[in-house]
Amino acid sequence: MLDPRLLRAFVGILDTGSFTRAAEQLHLTQSTISQQLARLEETVGHALIDREARPISATASGERLQGYARRILTLQQEAQAALGDPAGLTAIRIGLAEDIFDGPMAALFREFAQGRREIRMDVTSGLSRDLTRRYRDGEFDIAVVKEPAPSADARASFPEPMAWLEAMDADRDWPDPMPLVVFSPGGLYRDQMFERIERERRRWYVAFSSSSLPNILVAVEAGFGITLLPVATTPGRRVKTYAPFGIEPPIAVSIYSWEQTGPVKELVDWMSAMLGLRASGTNAIIQG
Known part of the structure; x- marks a missing residue:
């Protein structure tokens, strides 16, 4: 495996045409730059820099390695940036009865996630009995299920x-x-x-x-x-x-969640409000 630190020294020498300027650019001593180049040449088994040329230039092997070195360093920077970005690293696991996950609910999830780039919605839809079992087994943070009557730990329940x-x-x-x-x-x-x-x-x-x-x-x-x-x-x-x-x-539409604080609690409040509106609209259809 090629050490990115050694590749950085190699590319720095080529870019500046000088061991001294490469050392200044990388905030290292000239002797450290020389040692890192020597270690890289030992690793690949070839001389990479023509030290006699003015300005300093790559050997044939160095020219071949140069493109790969630059791509490796670019990928390393991209990986570090990605790992430093919290976007999508915090999952809220949600189980929903199939007809609950509709356009309005998807829009609610989108609005909730705006400004919370660290949150990722992991949504599973399916049959209520299976979702209830999986929620009780700890697979979901939030579950919205249909049931004959709500259990005592339901956060909210609405007639359907x-x-x-x-x-x-x-x-x-x-x-x-x-x-x-x-x-x-x-x-x-x-x-x-x-x-x-x-x-x-x-x-x-x-x-x-x-x-x-x-x-x-x-x-x-x-x-x-x-x-x-x-x-x-x-x-x-x-x-x-x-x-x-x-x-x-009517059957009960119940919402459950394990957490009572933080983003999960806030999302449960949002979902409960929407389910309440949904229940009111359904009752209007019946009465109409």
Whole structure:
């Protein structure tokens, strides 16, 4: 490995054409510059400077090494600058139920991060049960999940109205057995759907299953069957409430965090305010 200190002495001699001026430029003694060049020449096994030339110039081997030396020194400076810059070194790990991470939430994260270059948002979206388990295992600093009722350590919780949905152009009752569009096993609304159908004494089968909310909505729009989803997911989608089942009791949207001070606490406050507005808007949709 080539020592950057030795390369710096070598380049300094070439740039100034003098051992003396190179020593002055690097704030070293002339003897130190000479020793560093000698060590570099010993390392590479070639003479690098023609000491007899006036002004001093590189030998053929020195000319070959010169370009590499300059690039190595430039990369070293860039690495030192990068390590000295705190940008993105402090991660806030966030787990979000899939439909919570939308455009407004992404904009909130961007605004929060502005002026805090040291912070990096590590966001994971997925199914609430899995996110809750991972939060309890310490994988996330903040988690926003859907659950039947908030736990005692929730920082805040908001009701999220639920509705049964079918395609906008559905103009007939569904056959027996009734086709369902559901989340993959482990999805929060899946068991709730099955329980309601059983209470209605309707036979059913799973016509479409996915772990992706957009896929669920597209399948309902295409007429695969009916589903149960938060009302907040429906604006702009070609779906309507399935009147025979209508509205379900709301589910809780809860936010959790381990830390109660510093940037994490501040971000939780921001997110809680947005979730409160989101809940108010959803209630307005229901009332409208």
